[in-house]
Amino acid sequence: MRAKPLAGSPFGGRPTSAREYGPGLSLLLVAPLVLLLVGGFLYPVGKLFWGSIFVPEATFANYGRILQEPLFLLVLWRTFEIAFVVTALALLLGYPVALAMARVSGRTAILIAACVLVPLWTSVLVRSYAWIVLLQRNGVVNNALIETGLTETPLRLLYTQGAVIAAMTQVLLPFMILPIYSVVRNIPDDLVRAARNLGAGSLQAFFRVTVPLSLPGVTAGVLITFILSLGFYITPALVGGPGTLMMSTLIGQQTTELLDWPFAGALAAVLLAATLLLVIFFRRALALNKGFKLG
């Protein structure tokens, strides 16, 4: 008998007792991991949050500042706005690709898979740099616009909200496509054919059979993309400007330029709280999907 993975957990179900490692040995095996994660992750993050409240003295002033200063409220709002637009665009562009990837076979399937996986495997830094090359004043896009006569003077594309949204959509698109693909691939063709035989048109069959059955993948893709967008740093830091400050870039600025790390800690706590709330609230939908390379 083979041990079958339990749905929803990447670690599988409970093994039978005779094949288990004893508690002493198990603790010994897992101890280095716990040491690494407590020392290199929990303690430093906890220390940052502790500092945001108790340094120099116990106060919630740092959190109050986020809510009182219009600039910070604007950044908070903009972060959610950009994450929302990026997620919506990724869904709009990603759904047809996922569907096509699941429907075709042979060489076309490999070609589409390569088009989705190659960008996923390219470093986020390289892709953000590529977007600068594309969007800068004398960049590829501006040159193309001038040559086709759509504009006479180069447009200011880089460091705008549009640039951040375009680049983030491209960077995060595979995280939308892959979960949808993994669900759509497993919808039996028979169901659509049955709907057609019962008199449904192709559009009707699509909207009443394929779309509802693909929803688990859509939910997972939307959540992963939204959560990653909320905390994304590299792309907004390189492609965005002072007018497109997001939570992540504001945290970076407060730490490196203004050296106000208790305030950076408060901002980080807000960002983390938003992320964790989404993850905990939707953990069932997210468990569908694991092991992708996160940015």
Place this chain on the structure above:
Amino acid sequence: MANADLVLAERAVREKGHIASNTAALLAAVPIGLILFFLLLPTLIVIPMSVGTSPYIEFPPRGLTFKWYEAYFSDPDWMAATWFSLRIAVATTFTATVIGTLAAVALVRGRLPAKEYLQALTLAPLIVPHIVIAVSLYLFFAPLGLVGNFYGFVIAHSMLAVPYVVITVSAALQRFDPNLELAALNCGATRVQAFFHIVLPNILPGVAAGAVFAFLASFDEATVAFFISGIEGKTITRKMFEDIDFNLTPVIAAVSTVLTLVSLVLMSTIEIARRRSDHGRRE
């Protein structure tokens, strides 16, 4: 008679559907092609950039030259950053793979208290935004002298990479039949002997995939590296970040092409190996 009518009717529907789906496929091919172009363009564009002659970013490039690659390989700053990144990535691969494999064995096969919490803790570095981890580590490392330090980087990157190892090794362990190990134990092997002679060879593809993920999780990592790099000890990603902001030359395109090639070669190897083993299992 009625049956024949039904068959004919069904065939008609199917043929109509076939024609409709063919036109739909052709109509869909254009927008899907455009979306795939949008996906691929930023990866592909750095290659012609890196072989153009002009010192300014220019597309399409006018002449063909490898001088930006020469500039990269002969610049001591770039080379120092590259070696620093490589040393960190190799050390990270080793620590993350060993720690992650041991932990995966305990998490899949062991009797552990509070297992769910341990699993959640393991996945946490994947979920928590990297900027939060980066700032936390910077403030933690600075007073300890671990900023810009090899060991500081190995701790940080091992922590970021270890979830990938635990995930891939756990998946491999679930496909492994524990009866094989039981048989070895019954034949008189110790737990350690059974692990190294029976379990490890069987889960090796999962361990190898985890090791490759760990290497890339370190080598390509940019956010944490940006914050915990120093003036002396900086990674290739931090150096790229600085040069993009202050000194945008085609050398960056050359470095980008090299980085992309490293990722693509490693990841395609895993993907091809995975597809082959899937194929083998089905037959």
